[in-house]
Amino acid sequence: MAIETVGLVGGGQMGAGIAELAAKAGCKVIVREISAEAVEGAQKRLEGSFGKALSREKIDQAGHDAALANLNYTTDLADLADCDLVVEAVVESPELKHEIFKALDEICTKPDVIFASNTSSIPIASIAVSTTRPENVVGLHFFNPAPVMKLVEVIPSILTSDSVVDTVRTFAADRLGKEPVIAPDRSGFIVNYLLVPYLVQAIRLLGDGHATKEDIDNGMMMGCGHPMGPLALSDMIGLDTIHHVAVAMFEEYKEQIYAPPPLLSRMVEGGLLGRKTGRGIYDYSS
Ligand code: 3HC
Numbered sequence: 001m002a003i004e005t006v007g008l009v010g011g012g013q014m015g016a017g018i019a020e021l022a023a024k025a026g027c028k029v030i031v032r033e034i035s036a037e038a039v040e041g042a043q044k045r046l047e048g049s050f051g052k053a054l055s056r057e058k059i060d061q062a063g064h065d066a067a068l069a070n071l072n073y074t075t076d077l078a079d080l081a082d083c084d085l086v087v088e089a090v091v092e093s094p095e096l097k098h099e100i101f102k103a104l105d106e107i108c109t110k111p112d113v114i115f116a117s118n119t120s121s122i123p124i125a126s127i128a129v130s131t132t133r134p135e136n137v138v139g140l141h142f143f144n145p146a147p148v149m150k151l152v153e154v155i156p157s158i159l160t161s162d163s164v165v166d167t168v169r170t171f172a173a174d175r176l177g178k179e180p181v182i183a184p185d186r187s188g189f190i191v192n193y194l195l196v197p198y199l200v201q202a203i204r205l206l207g208d209g210h211a212t213k214e215d216i217d218n219g220m221m222m223g224c225g226h227p228m229g230p231l232a233l234s235d236m237i238g239l240d241t242i243h244h245v246a247v248a249m250f251e252e253y254k255e256q257i258y259a260p261p262p263l264l265s266r267m268v269e270g271g272l273l274g275r276k277t278g279r280g281i282y283d284y285s286s
Contacts, residue, residue, distance in 0.1 A: 155184070187252035200246050
Protein backbone atom coordinates (compact mmCIF):
# COMPACT_ATOMS: atom_id res chain seq x y z
CA MET A 1 0.00 0.00 0.00
CA ALA A 2 1.34 3.46 -0.97
CA ILE A 3 1.37 6.15 1.70
CA GLU A 4 0.62 9.53 0.10
CA THR A 5 -1.54 11.35 2.65
CA VAL A 6 -0.28 11.58 6.21
CA GLY A 7 -2.20 12.96 9.17
CA LEU A 8 -0.49 14.19 12.31
CA VAL A 9 -2.48 14.39 15.52
CA GLY A 10 -0.46 16.96 17.45
CA GLY A 11 1.84 19.63 16.05
CA GLY A 12 4.18 20.00 19.03
CA GLN A 13 7.89 19.35 19.02
CA MET A 14 7.58 15.76 17.77
CA GLY A 15 4.42 16.13 15.66
CA ALA A 16 5.89 19.09 13.77
CA GLY A 17 9.17 17.24 13.24
CA ILE A 18 7.38 14.21 11.79
CA ALA A 19 5.17 16.47 9.64
CA GLU A 20 8.34 18.11 8.30
CA LEU A 21 9.76 14.72 7.27
CA ALA A 22 6.56 13.63 5.52
CA ALA A 23 6.12 16.98 3.74
CA LYS A 24 9.74 16.84 2.54
CA ALA A 25 9.08 13.29 1.27
CA GLY A 26 6.33 14.66 -1.01
CA CYS A 27 3.32 13.48 1.00
CA LYS A 28 0.25 15.60 1.52
CA VAL A 29 0.34 16.30 5.26
CA ILE A 30 -2.52 17.39 7.50
CA VAL A 31 -1.54 18.60 10.97
CA ARG A 32 -4.35 18.63 13.48
CA GLU A 33 -4.09 20.76 16.60
CA ILE A 34 -6.67 21.51 19.27
CA SER A 35 -7.11 25.26 18.81
CA ALA A 36 -6.35 28.08 16.39
CA GLU A 37 -3.50 29.21 18.70
CA ALA A 38 -2.02 25.71 18.73
CA VAL A 39 -2.29 25.55 14.92
CA GLU A 40 -0.42 28.84 14.72
CA GLY A 41 2.26 27.44 17.04
CA ALA A 42 2.65 24.28 14.91
CA GLN A 43 2.90 26.34 11.74
CA LYS A 44 5.56 28.61 13.27
CA ARG A 45 7.51 25.57 14.50
CA LEU A 46 7.44 23.99 11.03
CA GLU A 47 8.32 27.18 9.18
CA GLY A 48 11.16 27.87 11.61
CA SER A 49 12.62 24.40 11.17
CA PHE A 50 12.26 24.50 7.37
CA GLY A 51 13.95 27.93 7.44
CA LYS A 52 16.83 26.43 9.42
CA ALA A 53 17.10 23.49 6.96
CA LEU A 54 17.22 26.02 4.09
CA SER A 55 19.83 28.25 5.72
CA ARG A 56 22.00 25.19 6.51
CA GLU A 57 21.60 23.97 2.88
CA LYS A 58 19.86 20.75 3.94
CA ILE A 59 17.12 21.57 1.44
CA ASP A 60 17.08 23.85 -1.65
CA GLN A 61 14.60 26.66 -2.24
CA ALA A 62 12.40 24.60 -4.59
CA GLY A 63 12.30 21.68 -2.12
CA HIS A 64 11.55 24.08 0.73
CA ASP A 65 8.65 25.71 -1.14
CA ALA A 66 7.23 22.35 -2.31
CA ALA A 67 7.39 20.91 1.21
CA LEU A 68 5.64 23.93 2.73
CA ALA A 69 2.93 23.65 0.05
CA ASN A 70 2.33 20.03 1.15
CA LEU A 71 1.39 21.16 4.66
CA ASN A 72 -2.22 21.67 5.72
CA TYR A 73 -3.52 22.56 9.17
CA THR A 74 -6.82 21.92 10.90
CA THR A 75 -8.48 21.81 14.29
CA ASP A 76 -10.99 19.18 13.08
CA LEU A 77 -10.01 15.53 13.44
CA ALA A 78 -12.60 14.69 10.74
CA ASP A 79 -10.25 16.28 8.15
CA LEU A 80 -8.02 13.22 8.56
CA ALA A 81 -10.70 10.97 7.04
CA ASP A 82 -8.83 10.21 3.79
CA CYS A 83 -5.36 9.61 5.26
CA ASP A 84 -3.28 6.54 4.40
CA LEU A 85 -1.28 6.94 7.60
CA VAL A 86 -2.12 8.84 10.77
CA VAL A 87 0.62 9.43 13.33
CA GLU A 88 -0.50 10.40 16.81
CA ALA A 89 2.02 12.61 18.63
CA VAL A 90 0.19 14.03 21.66
CA VAL A 91 1.24 14.00 25.33
CA GLU A 92 1.92 10.68 27.05
CA SER A 93 -1.59 10.24 28.43
CA PRO A 94 -3.04 6.75 27.94
CA GLU A 95 -6.60 8.13 28.32
CA LEU A 96 -6.08 10.82 25.67
CA LYS A 97 -4.48 8.33 23.28
CA HIS A 98 -7.41 5.91 23.72
CA GLU A 99 -9.84 8.70 22.99
CA ILE A 100 -7.94 9.77 19.86
CA PHE A 101 -7.53 6.25 18.43
CA LYS A 102 -11.18 5.46 19.03
CA ALA A 103 -12.20 8.65 17.21
CA LEU A 104 -9.75 8.03 14.34
CA ASP A 105 -11.12 4.52 13.90
CA GLU A 106 -14.59 6.00 13.42
CA ILE A 107 -13.40 8.83 11.14
CA CYS A 108 -10.83 7.24 8.81
CA THR A 109 -12.57 5.66 5.87
CA LYS A 110 -9.83 3.69 4.09
CA PRO A 111 -9.99 0.07 5.29
CA ASP A 112 -6.20 -0.30 5.27
CA VAL A 113 -5.38 3.06 6.86
CA ILE A 114 -2.46 2.69 9.26
CA PHE A 115 -2.75 4.16 12.74
CA ALA A 116 0.64 4.85 14.30
CA SER A 117 1.57 6.18 17.71
CA ASN A 118 4.74 8.12 18.43
CA THR A 119 4.40 7.21 22.10
CA SER A 120 7.66 7.14 24.05
CA SER A 121 6.61 4.47 26.49
CA ILE A 122 3.02 3.24 26.30
CA PRO A 123 2.70 -0.34 24.99
CA ILE A 124 1.11 -0.35 21.52
CA ALA A 125 -1.26 -3.26 22.19
CA SER A 126 -2.90 -1.23 24.97
CA ILE A 127 -3.58 1.60 22.48
CA ALA A 128 -4.57 -0.69 19.57
CA VAL A 129 -7.52 -2.16 21.45
CA SER A 130 -9.25 1.24 21.39
CA THR A 131 -9.89 0.60 17.68
CA THR A 132 -11.82 -2.08 15.80
CA ARG A 133 -8.73 -2.53 13.58
CA PRO A 134 -5.89 -3.38 16.00
CA GLU A 135 -4.03 -5.14 13.17
CA ASN A 136 -3.62 -1.68 11.55
CA VAL A 137 -2.06 -0.11 14.66
CA VAL A 138 1.72 0.13 15.07
CA GLY A 139 4.27 2.15 17.01
CA LEU A 140 6.39 4.59 15.01
CA HIS A 141 8.73 6.26 17.45
CA PHE A 142 10.88 9.17 16.24
CA PHE A 143 13.67 10.92 18.13
CA ASN A 144 14.02 14.56 18.96
CA PRO A 145 14.82 16.54 16.81
CA ALA A 146 12.93 14.32 14.35
CA PRO A 147 14.23 15.99 11.16
CA VAL A 148 17.81 15.33 12.31
CA MET A 149 17.97 12.04 14.23
CA LYS A 150 18.38 9.02 11.95
CA LEU A 151 16.54 6.38 13.95
CA VAL A 152 12.91 5.36 14.00
CA GLU A 153 11.63 2.51 16.12
CA VAL A 154 8.91 0.43 14.46
CA ILE A 155 6.96 -1.31 17.20
CA PRO A 156 4.56 -4.06 16.17
CA SER A 157 2.13 -5.06 18.89
CA ILE A 158 1.07 -8.65 19.37
CA LEU A 159 -1.95 -7.72 17.19
CA THR A 160 -0.24 -5.82 14.33
CA SER A 161 -0.31 -7.44 10.88
CA ASP A 162 2.98 -8.24 9.12
CA SER A 163 1.95 -6.20 6.08
CA VAL A 164 1.48 -3.07 8.22
CA VAL A 165 4.95 -3.54 9.71
CA ASP A 166 6.46 -3.95 6.22
CA THR A 167 4.62 -0.89 4.90
CA VAL A 168 5.72 1.46 7.68
CA ARG A 169 9.27 0.10 7.72
CA THR A 170 9.61 0.68 3.97
CA PHE A 171 8.00 4.12 4.23
CA ALA A 172 10.35 5.17 7.06
CA ALA A 173 13.43 3.96 5.18
CA ASP A 174 12.66 4.77 1.56
CA ARG A 175 10.51 7.89 1.81
CA LEU A 176 11.60 9.49 5.11
CA GLY A 177 15.26 8.45 4.85
CA LYS A 178 15.34 6.98 8.36
CA GLU A 179 17.03 3.87 9.78
CA PRO A 180 14.18 1.76 11.13
CA VAL A 181 14.71 -0.82 13.85
CA ILE A 182 12.08 -3.27 15.03
CA ALA A 183 11.54 -2.74 18.75
CA PRO A 184 9.65 -4.88 21.26
CA ASP A 185 6.22 -3.84 22.54
CA ARG A 186 7.29 -3.28 26.14
CA SER A 187 7.40 0.07 27.89
CA GLY A 188 10.33 2.17 26.60
CA PHE A 189 10.84 -0.14 23.60
CA ILE A 190 14.63 -0.24 22.96
CA VAL A 191 15.97 3.30 23.24
CA ASN A 192 13.96 4.76 26.10
CA TYR A 193 14.37 1.52 28.07
CA LEU A 194 18.09 2.33 28.09
CA LEU A 195 18.04 6.13 27.90
CA VAL A 196 15.39 7.13 30.44
CA PRO A 197 16.94 5.40 33.50
CA TYR A 198 20.18 7.20 32.61
CA LEU A 199 18.41 10.59 32.44
CA VAL A 200 16.50 9.88 35.64
CA GLN A 201 19.71 8.87 37.44
CA ALA A 202 21.34 12.13 36.35
CA ILE A 203 18.41 14.11 37.82
CA ARG A 204 18.67 11.98 40.99
CA LEU A 205 22.40 12.74 41.26
CA LEU A 206 21.62 16.46 40.98
CA GLY A 207 18.57 16.39 43.27
CA ASP A 208 20.44 14.50 45.98
CA GLY A 209 23.19 17.14 45.89
CA HIS A 210 26.05 14.90 44.80
CA ALA A 211 27.24 16.97 41.81
CA THR A 212 26.52 20.21 39.97
CA LYS A 213 24.51 20.22 36.75
CA GLU A 214 27.52 21.48 34.80
CA ASP A 215 29.76 18.71 36.12
CA ILE A 216 27.16 16.02 35.39
CA ASP A 217 26.67 17.24 31.81
CA ASN A 218 30.36 17.86 31.15
CA GLY A 219 31.12 14.44 32.58
CA MET A 220 29.00 12.66 29.99
CA MET A 221 29.91 14.99 27.09
CA MET A 222 33.65 14.97 27.69
CA GLY A 223 33.94 11.54 29.26
CA CYS A 224 31.69 9.63 26.88
CA GLY A 225 31.49 11.78 23.76
CA HIS A 226 27.75 12.45 24.01
CA PRO A 227 26.63 15.53 22.02
CA MET A 228 24.65 16.78 25.04
CA GLY A 229 24.76 16.00 28.73
CA PRO A 230 21.78 14.17 30.30
CA LEU A 231 20.39 17.26 32.03
CA ALA A 232 20.48 19.46 28.92
CA LEU A 233 18.96 16.57 26.97
CA SER A 234 16.19 16.18 29.56
CA ASP A 235 15.39 19.89 29.18
CA MET A 236 15.28 19.46 25.40
CA ILE A 237 12.98 16.42 25.52
CA GLY A 238 10.79 18.08 28.18
CA LEU A 239 10.77 17.16 31.87
CA ASP A 240 7.05 16.36 31.67
CA THR A 241 7.75 13.80 28.96
CA ILE A 242 10.62 12.27 30.97
CA HIS A 243 8.30 12.10 33.99
CA HIS A 244 5.50 10.41 32.00
CA VAL A 245 7.92 7.88 30.54
CA ALA A 246 9.49 7.12 33.92
CA VAL A 247 6.05 6.59 35.45
CA ALA A 248 4.99 4.28 32.59
CA MET A 249 8.21 2.28 32.87
CA PHE A 250 7.95 2.03 36.65
CA GLU A 251 4.37 0.83 36.21
CA GLU A 252 5.51 -1.83 33.73
CA TYR A 253 8.67 -3.11 35.48
CA LYS A 254 8.20 -2.10 39.15
CA GLU A 255 11.92 -1.41 39.44
CA GLN A 256 13.22 1.52 41.49
CA ILE A 257 15.60 2.66 38.75
CA TYR A 258 12.63 3.94 36.68
CA ALA A 259 10.88 5.78 39.53
CA PRO A 260 10.83 9.56 38.99
CA PRO A 261 13.06 11.27 41.56
CA PRO A 262 11.46 13.96 43.78
CA LEU A 263 13.29 16.82 41.97
CA LEU A 264 11.78 15.73 38.64
CA SER A 265 8.27 15.48 40.12
CA ARG A 266 8.55 18.89 41.82
CA MET A 267 9.79 20.59 38.66
CA VAL A 268 6.92 19.14 36.62
CA GLU A 269 4.38 20.17 39.27
CA GLY A 270 5.93 23.64 39.24
CA GLY A 271 5.65 23.95 35.46
CA LEU A 272 9.42 24.05 34.94
CA LEU A 273 9.42 21.73 31.94
CA GLY A 274 12.66 22.61 30.17
CA ARG A 275 13.34 24.57 27.03
CA LYS A 276 9.70 24.82 26.02
CA THR A 277 8.77 26.79 29.16
CA GLY A 278 12.00 28.81 29.26
CA ARG A 279 13.14 27.15 32.47
CA GLY A 280 13.97 23.61 33.44
CA ILE A 281 17.20 22.34 34.92
CA TYR A 282 18.80 25.26 33.06
CA ASP A 283 17.39 28.74 32.51
CA TYR A 284 16.63 29.65 28.87
CA SER A 285 14.86 32.95 29.54
CA SER A 286 17.71 35.29 28.57
N1 3HC B 1 16.36 19.62 8.74
C1 3HC B 1 17.52 19.03 8.41
N2 3HC B 1 18.67 19.22 9.10
C2 3HC B 1 18.62 20.07 10.16
C3 3HC B 1 17.44 20.72 10.54
C4 3HC B 1 16.27 20.47 9.79
N3 3HC B 1 15.12 21.03 10.07
N4 3HC B 1 17.71 21.47 11.63
C5 3HC B 1 19.00 21.29 11.92
N5 3HC B 1 19.57 20.45 11.03
C6 3HC B 1 20.95 19.97 10.98
C7 3HC B 1 21.95 21.09 11.05
O1 3HC B 1 22.17 21.66 9.77
C8 3HC B 1 23.18 20.37 11.55
O2 3HC B 1 23.78 19.62 10.49
P1 3HC B 1 25.38 19.68 10.24
O3 3HC B 1 25.99 19.10 11.49
O4 3HC B 1 25.57 18.84 9.01
O5 3HC B 1 25.66 21.13 10.06
C9 3HC B 1 22.61 19.35 12.52
O6 3HC B 1 21.24 19.18 12.13
C10 3HC B 1 22.66 19.81 13.97
O7 3HC B 1 21.95 21.04 14.12
P2 3HC B 1 22.45 22.30 14.95
O8 3HC B 1 23.76 22.78 14.41
O9 3HC B 1 21.35 23.29 14.97
O10 3HC B 1 22.59 21.81 16.41
P3 3HC B 1 23.78 21.11 17.18
O11 3HC B 1 24.98 20.84 16.35
O12 3HC B 1 23.91 21.92 18.40
O13 3HC B 1 23.11 19.69 17.52
C11 3HC B 1 21.46 18.19 18.33
C12 3HC B 1 21.87 19.64 18.15
C13 3HC B 1 21.21 17.54 16.98
C14 3HC B 1 20.18 18.22 19.15
C15 3HC B 1 22.64 17.43 19.07
O14 3HC B 1 23.00 18.13 20.21
C16 3HC B 1 22.23 16.02 19.46
O15 3HC B 1 22.31 15.09 18.66
N6 3HC B 1 21.79 15.86 20.72
C17 3HC B 1 21.28 14.58 21.22
C18 3HC B 1 19.85 14.46 20.81
C19 3HC B 1 19.24 13.18 21.29
O16 3HC B 1 19.82 12.38 22.03
N7 3HC B 1 17.97 12.97 20.89
C20 3HC B 1 17.20 11.82 21.31
C21 3HC B 1 16.33 12.20 22.44
S1 3HC B 1 15.38 10.83 23.03
C22 3HC B 1 13.90 10.96 22.23
O17 3HC B 1 13.66 11.85 21.44
C23 3HC B 1 12.90 9.89 22.51
C24 3HC B 1 11.70 10.42 23.24
O18 3HC B 1 10.71 9.41 23.26
C25 3HC B 1 12.00 10.84 24.65
